[in-house]
Amino acid sequence: MESSRRSFLKIAGISALGLGAKPVLDVFASTEEHTEALKPETRKGEDVLKAKRWALVIDTRKFESEEDLKPMIEACHKIHNVPKLENKRHEIKWIWTEEFKHTFPTQEHEFLDDRVKHLLFLTLCNHCEKPACVRVCPTKATFKREDGIVLMDFHRCIGCRFCMAACPYGSRSFNFRDPRPFIEERNPKFPTRMKGVVEKCNFCVERLAVGELPACVEASNGALTCGDLDDPKSEVRELLRSNFTIRRKPALGTGPSVFYIV
Amino acid sequence: MLEKALTGSKKYYGLITVLLAVIGVGFVCYLKQFTFGLGITGMSRDVSWGFYIAQFTFLVGVAASAVMVVLPYYLHNYKAFGRVTILGEFLAVASVTMCILFIFVDLGQPIRVVNVLLYPTPNSVLFWDMIVLNVYLLLNIVIGWKVLEAERNNVAPAGWLKPLIYISIPWAVSIHTVTAYLYCGLPGRGFWLTAILAPRFLSSAFCSGPALLILLCLIVRKFTKFDPGREQIQSLSKIVAYAICINVFFFLCEVFVIFYSRIPEHMDHFKYLFSGLNGHGVLVPWMWASLILMVIAIILLVNPLTRRNEGVLIVACICVFVGTWIDKGLGMISGGFVPSPLHHVTEYVPTVPEVLIAVGIWAIGFFVLTVLYKIAAKIKEEVAGIS
Numbered sequence: 219m220e221s222s223r224r225s226f227l228k229i230a231g232i233s234a235l236g237l238g239a240k241p242v243l244d245v246f247a248s249t250e251e252h253t254e255a256l257k258p259e260t261r262k263g264e265d266v267l268k269a270k271r272w273a274l275v276i277d278t279r280k281f282e283s284e285e286d287l288k289p290m291i292e293a294c295h296k297i298h299n300v301p302k303l304e305n306k307r308h309e310i311k312w313i314w315t316e317e318f319k320h321t322f323p324t325q326e327h328e329f330l331d332d333r334v335k336h337l338l339f340l341t342l343c344n345h346c347e348k349p350a351c352v353r354v355c356p357t358k359a360t361f362k363r364e365d366g367i368v369l370m371d372f373h374r375c376i377g378c379r380f381c382m383a384a385c386p387y388g389s390r391s392f393n394f395r396d397p398r399p400f401i402e403e404r405n406p407k408f409p410t411r412m413k414g415v416v417e418k419c420n421f422c423v424e425r426l427a428v429g430e431l432p433a434c435v436e437a438s439n440g441a442l443t444c445g446d447l448d449d450p451k452s453e454v455r456e457l458l459r460s461n462f463t464i465r466r467k468p469a470l471g472t473g474p475s476v477f478y479i480v
Numbered sequence: 481m482l483e484k485a486l487t488g489s490k491k492y493y494g495l496i497t498v499l500l501a502v503i504g505v506g507f508v509c510y511l512k513q514f515t516f517g518l519g520i521t522g523m524s525r526d527v528s529w530g531f532y533i534a535q536f537t538f539l540v541g542v543a544a545s546a547v548m549v550v551l552p553y554y555l556h557n558y559k560a561f562g563r564v565t566i567l568g569e570f571l572a573v574a575s576v577t578m579c580i581l582f583i584f585v586d587l588g589q590p591i592r593v594v595n596v597l598l599y600p601t602p603n604s605v606l607f608w609d610m611i612v613l614n615v616y617l618l619l620n621i622v623i624g625w626k627v628l629e630a631e632r633n634n635v636a637p638a639g640w641l642k643p644l645i646y647i648s649i650p651w652a653v654s655i656h657t658v659t660a661y662l663y664c665g666l667p668g669r670g671f672w673l674t675a676i677l678a679p680r681f682l683s684s685a686f687c688s689g690p691a692l693l694i695l696l697c698l699i700v701r702k703f704t705k706f707d708p709g710r711e712q713i714q715s716l717s718k719i720v721a722y723a724i725c726i727n728v729f730f731f732l733c734e735v736f737v738i739f740y741s742r743i744p745e746h747m748d749h750f751k752y753l754f755s756g757l758n759g760h761g762v763l764v765p766w767m768w769a770s771l772i773l774m775v776i777a778i779i780l781l782v783n784p785l786t787r788r789n790e791g792v793l794i795v796a797c798i799c800v801f802v803g804t805w806i807d808k809g810l811g812m813i814s815g816g817f818v819p820s821p822l823h824h825v826t827e828y829v830p831t832v833p834e835v836l837i838a839v840g841i842w843a844i845g846f847f848v849l850t851v852l853y854k855i856a857a858k859i860k861e862e863v864a865g866i867s
Contacts, residue, residue, distance in 0.1 A: 307524030307826070316822060323823040324745070341822075350667050356606040357595040376595050377518075377588020380606055382528040386668025388822045392528060392588065394519035413517035414588025467821075470667040 265429025270448030271366040273475040275457045276340055280441035284338055287315050293437040299410045301400030310391040312419040313342040343389040343419035347473030351381035367421045377414040386467050390418045484858040485851045499847045506840010509833040518588055521834040526826035527817040531838050534813040536582035540659045543575035545689020547652035548719050554645050560711045569624035570852040576617040578845035585837055605661045612655045619648045632859045656681045671749035671816040680730045687723035688804040690716045691797040704857040717793055721781035724800055728774055753815045760825045766806050773803030
């Protein structure tokens with residue numbers, strides 16, 4: 219009896235050890251062929267739009283009034299189930315407009331020409347090269363994809379809002395209450411969010427995956443151009459070559475991927 | 481030893497009942513927040529951290545200040561503090577408990593809090609803050625409890641406690657340093673983007689914590705038969721005097737750099753706090769009150785005549801505590817968010833349920849503190865043979 223109990227404890231102990239070691243062993247074993255077979259298969263769509271580093275160029279010369287910008291904002295907010303909240307404190311916005319002095323607060327001066335002074339600029343997540351929001355997130359709920367797009371996992375976010383404090387562009391919104399009753403027309407192809415999580419522009423990854431351009435680009439009548447910053451022959455590179463462009467708060471070293479032709 | 485907390489005078493039970501009632505009110509408000517979301521608070525898209533995170537920041541300081549009684553006793557063999565180390569350690573336990581609760585109620589998705597452990601992320605300062613706070617809590621519970629137990633049994637504390645005590649000294653500094661790093665490493669927030677933030681946090685911690693400890697010592701003396709001692713209180717008051725001077729000095733260093741360099745992104749937050757910005761200035765009277773209280777405290781504490789008078793010392797300690805609380809518990813967090821990175825001025829004022837939740841957590845802290853101090857005082861009385 220005594221010996222059998224001892225041997226049972228031994229076996230139990232060894233098995234517990236084995237269970238603990240399994241994840242570690244998995245890491246070492248991952249180069250082996252047999253684990254390849256266990257991995258879920260992910261297939262890329264045939265039309266998927268790919269880039270080494272996605273970027274957006276906004277030609278602000280093509281805009282005159284707020285009316286010109288509305289279609290892009292509406293297109294984005296509609297397909298992404300962004301709620302319309304009356305209370306400004308609880309506002310959710312992925313892409314919106316700001317005056318020059320708010321978009322580029324360090325570059326404003328009193329003698330700006332009237333066009334720029336009164337023009338509205340599109341503001342959105344800059345999909346930074348060195349995103350401060352990703353650095354501070356305690357759960358990796360916000361992360362940078364290989365192609366430079368900064369994304370959010372709404373299901374992992376704990377709602378600590380550290381990313382909102384870190385973002386120097388005010389690009390993030392927090393669901394201070396359940397957003398679902400405030401979605402005017404629900405798009406079943408894109409998830410809605412729940413209260414207590416942060417959200418922001420996702421560069422329309424769900425559209426890129428099926429070969430479509432981001433909604434704002436599509437609705438912009440050619441004023442917005444997106445493409446691969448790494449490809450010297452891309453349209454964005456051509457625009458950057460032939461025009462003087464500025465980025466928001468370049469001194470912070472975040473490396474925004476959104477460029478403005480003013 | 482816990483049984484000591486179960487018997488007490490009518491006043492003791494009265495206090496416990498009041499605290500439980502306040503906790504109850506806070507809990508009901510929290511349930512409302514839990515179902516509705518953080519929308520019941522005054523926070524907004526622009527001011528995304530508020531009263532909760534500010535209380536957390538202030539209380540990390542109070543927790544860290546336990547080191548101000550532990551260090552002189554264990555490193556400099558300053559025997560007098562042997563009587564009060566337990567009060568410092570138990571104050572740290574109560575404070576860290578409140579800190580952890582304040583972080584918890586601030587989460588939008590509290591049920592997902594374990595994600596921080598499931599997906600450990602060393603590049604996030606919040607990950608390190610979680611580690612240092614929890615370890616500090618554990619250290620103080622173990623050290624406080626075991627040392628008190630040894631005292632009760634009239635034996636020397638166990639040998640294995642010594643290394644833990646030594647570790648707890650730099651650890652106390654670490655909790656407030658890491659807490660400052662939460663803020664001072666963010667690129668777009670000029671108010672916090674300063675290397676002196678951690679030193680400022682520590683200096684305000686080392687005056688507010690010991691000031692509270694002095695007040696608590698006086699309360700313990702009044703309501704129990706255990707006297708923490710006049711010498712102890714006087715030594716603590718000197719610590720408070722040095723720390724409040726250093727705190728104001730660090731503040732003035734900050735003011736010089738900001739207003740001599742005149743860089744708007746750094747200057748605008750100070751302008752908002754002390755004179756208002758674009759017609760908004762809800763915190764202006766508070767910030768000036770804080771500054772005036774700290775100056776009064778310096779005058780009262782530096783002068784030995786006033787410091788040695790316990791009546792005046794009480795006033796000075798209240799000035800220090802309220803002054804530093806306004807500075808950190810009100811101004812430090814909102815001040816960093818106003819104006820916003822896009823230079824909009826959105827003001828923040830906590831709502832009633834938000835304040836009630838915060839008061840509820842303070843009540844939990846005082847509940848823990850009352851129970852622990854009750855045990856400590858009883859055992860001290862027992863050892864001294866008074867009870």
